[in-house]
Amino acid sequence: MNIEPRIAAFHDEMTRWRRDIHAHPELGFEEERTSAIVAEKLREFGCEVATGLARTGVVGTIRVGNSPDSIGLRADMDCLPMQETNTFEHASKYKGKMHGCGHDGHTTMLLGAAKYLAETRNFQGTVHLIFQPAEEGGGGGRVMVEEGLFQKFPCDTVFAMHNRPSLPVGQFSIRPGPMLAGGTRFDIAIKGKGGHGARPESSIDPVVVAAHIVGAAQTIVSRNTSPHDPVVLSITQIHAGDAYNVIPETAVLRGTLRCYSNEVREAVTTALSRVAREVAAAFGAEAVPNIRRGYPPLVNDAKEAAFMADVAVSLVGEENVQRNGPRVMGSEDFSYMLEAVPGAFILSGQGGGHSGSGHMGSGGGCELHNPGYDFNDDLLPLGATLFARLVEAKLAARPA
Ligand SMILES: [Zn+2]
Ligand SMILES: [Zn+2]
Missing domain, CATH: 3.40.630.10 (Zn peptidases)
Structure with missing residues (x-):
């Protein structure tokens, strides 16, 4: 040396x-x-x-x-x-x-x-x-x-x-x-309609909505981004409910996104917002994404x-x-x-x-x-x- x-x-x-x-x-x-x-x-x-x-x-x-x-x-x-x-x-x-x-x-x-x-x-x-x-x-x-x-x-x-x-x-x-990758954090607040665990017909279950959003979000990396652009989209938290017999009113998803260009970040976060909102709407619920840019x-x-x-x-x-x-x-x-x-x-x-x-x-x-x-x-x-x-x-x- x-x-x-x-x-x-x-x-x-x-x-x-x-x-x-x-x-x-x-x-x-x-x-x-x-x-x-x-x-x-x-x-x-x-x-x-x-x-x-x-x-x-x-x-x-x-x-x-x-x-x-x-x-x-x-x-x-x-x-x-x-x-x-x-x-x-x-x-x-x-x-x-x-x-x-x-x-x-x-x-x-x-x-x-x-x-x-x-x-x-x-x-x-x-x-x-x-x-x-x-x-x-x-x-x-x-x-x-x-x-x-x-x-x-x-x-x-x-x-x-x-x-x-x-x-x-x-x-x-x-x-x-x-x-090195850029980092982005996100929260997705889901609002359904709470009710009795025995009477799902009179509630809008945010837990089911959250599960569908998690599943649908996996297609963003596999179907909406090029295999030449490495991306990680991880949903790392799901929070909802406190009781065995209560369908909760709300649920929250949180996670992180890593990728190597601002263009890919824009595309993925736009897709994530769309998936969250539209999937929730399909179930009669509402999803509000909050996406925060970390280091580029x-x-x-x-x-x-x-x-x-x-x-x-x-x-x-x-x-x-x-x-x-x-x-x-x-x-x-x-x-x-x-x-x-x-x-x-x-x-x-x-x-x-x-x-x-x-x-x-x-x-x-x-x-x-x-x-x-x-x-x-x-x-x-x-x-x-x-x-x-x-x-x-x-x-x-x-x-x-
Ligand atoms: Zn360090
Ligand atoms: Zn260091």
Whole structure:
């Protein structure tokens, strides 16, 4: 692995930062301590620092020369509302909060890159180091974009990475175009007519209506969408009734939709609303769908994904970079930044290694969001080097 020697030299220091953040996890928009540490370190390295974007967001800026070229690098800082079961020294000190997704590692890798870039300044142009709050459901990335992130800190391109336990350290996966799914949540409120369980003829049974809607909704994916467009439509809740002998008045269905384009999302949610309303009407009941858009699909710019893959290849070799890696059904709010500015998102392997020695942990290969997960510190210098090389390649000093 072609790790930058100056970065390798402070691997131990990065490990200490990472474990300190891991031990003090903070939920979305509450990252006061983490964001203060990030701002303090960035200032110490010699970056210009802006705080308070999206409440706890931080942007560090390094400018070299007069080139108008600019690049953004983004890391996320928030933890998850879950109890950690690891027993090592840097396990979470806070009950019910845990860095179960490795954002402690993402933040540390970007800090490592900042330290190196501010010291060496081996590029021409401006780099913005974006530390965002609330990736895990709060949409901190969206809030930063809405608060004018790219007006205040214009970026020609923007890049991010996420650790991937199922790949070993030293391997990367990326793909052009849609890479992570967009998420959508829905509720369908069904109103029938309640009555005695022994006298169905004088009621409109919302339980039967709900069952028909669930069945009919399965045909949306199988009959209304192309087999070339992966879609998941899952109805995950049915709520109705409290008694053996009462036909309830109402029922509620809830669920989630995942897909890779806004067009497919529109088509599926339109079909779902239609199916719910019309099926209910067929039984003399009424259905009111409430569909709420979550994170949009994460779509890599083809050119920038190829650029990011090239930089990864320069570190670990062609055989260790999947340029057409598999799509992922999970979601990421970096997608909002990619809707605003072209760029790319890469998955970096974090399997193997020695960390994650807790209860159910299995080294860096422990699944994300598992109570035994830990970020693998072996990845820190490689990830920081990737961030640094993206800047040096994109803002390469050009001969006059
Ligand atoms: Zn996560
Ligand atoms: Zn995550």
